[in-house]
Amino acid sequence: MKNKYYFINKYDTNNIDKLPKETIIIYRNYNSEKVDEKQILKIKNYCKKKRLKFYLSNNIKLAIKLKFDGAYIPSFNKSMRHLSYSLKKDFKIIGSAHNLKEIKIKEKQKTKKIFLSSLFKKNKNFLGVNRFKLLSKLTKKEIVALGGISKNNKKKLSLLNNPEFAGISYFE
DSSP: OOOEEEEESSOOHHHHHTOOTTEEEEEOOOSOSSOOHHHHHHHHHHHHHTTOEEEEESOHHHHHHTTOSEEEEOTTOOOOGGGGSOOOTTOEEEEEESSHHHHHHHHHTTOSEEEEEOSSSOSTTOOHHHHHHHHHTTOSSEEEEESSOOTTTGGGGGGSSOOOEEESGGGO
16 A cells, blocks of 8 residues: 655644554644644654654654654755764655756755655646656656645546655545
8 A cells, every 4th residue: 555645733633543554644843933842752652553654844853863754854955964864774754846956956865755746736836747747757766746635636646657645635
């Protein structure tokens, strides 16, 4: 079964309880400047109890310190500092990109997978299926579809060669 990635901003057990086992939760709290380690650990422990993998967004050092399954590097983060960190063998780094330039940065950051957006959501980064497929072919990294995926358009993912996807509204 292919992974699904669910971005969360807050701790809500109701949403987490409904998730299938192949879901990976990515916690990204960009609303607050202060990192609440207790809150993050509470989510991590709940995910562990539910046998769900848990990644932290935009803070690789903290993800390593708190022994998470991995870390997510957003498209706006161009830092290479994490390349000097020693990582556990099963610690995964994933990241997002919107164009070829950002894909190349994610490759240099040695991400395992690249979340390419926006597939369906019509925003400033809108790609659509054809541009998405074209950009996907320009990297050897695994690609995950991101942006505007809903229960209504999920079947359109079969047009892509990789059914992995990430989102927020799909899970809520």
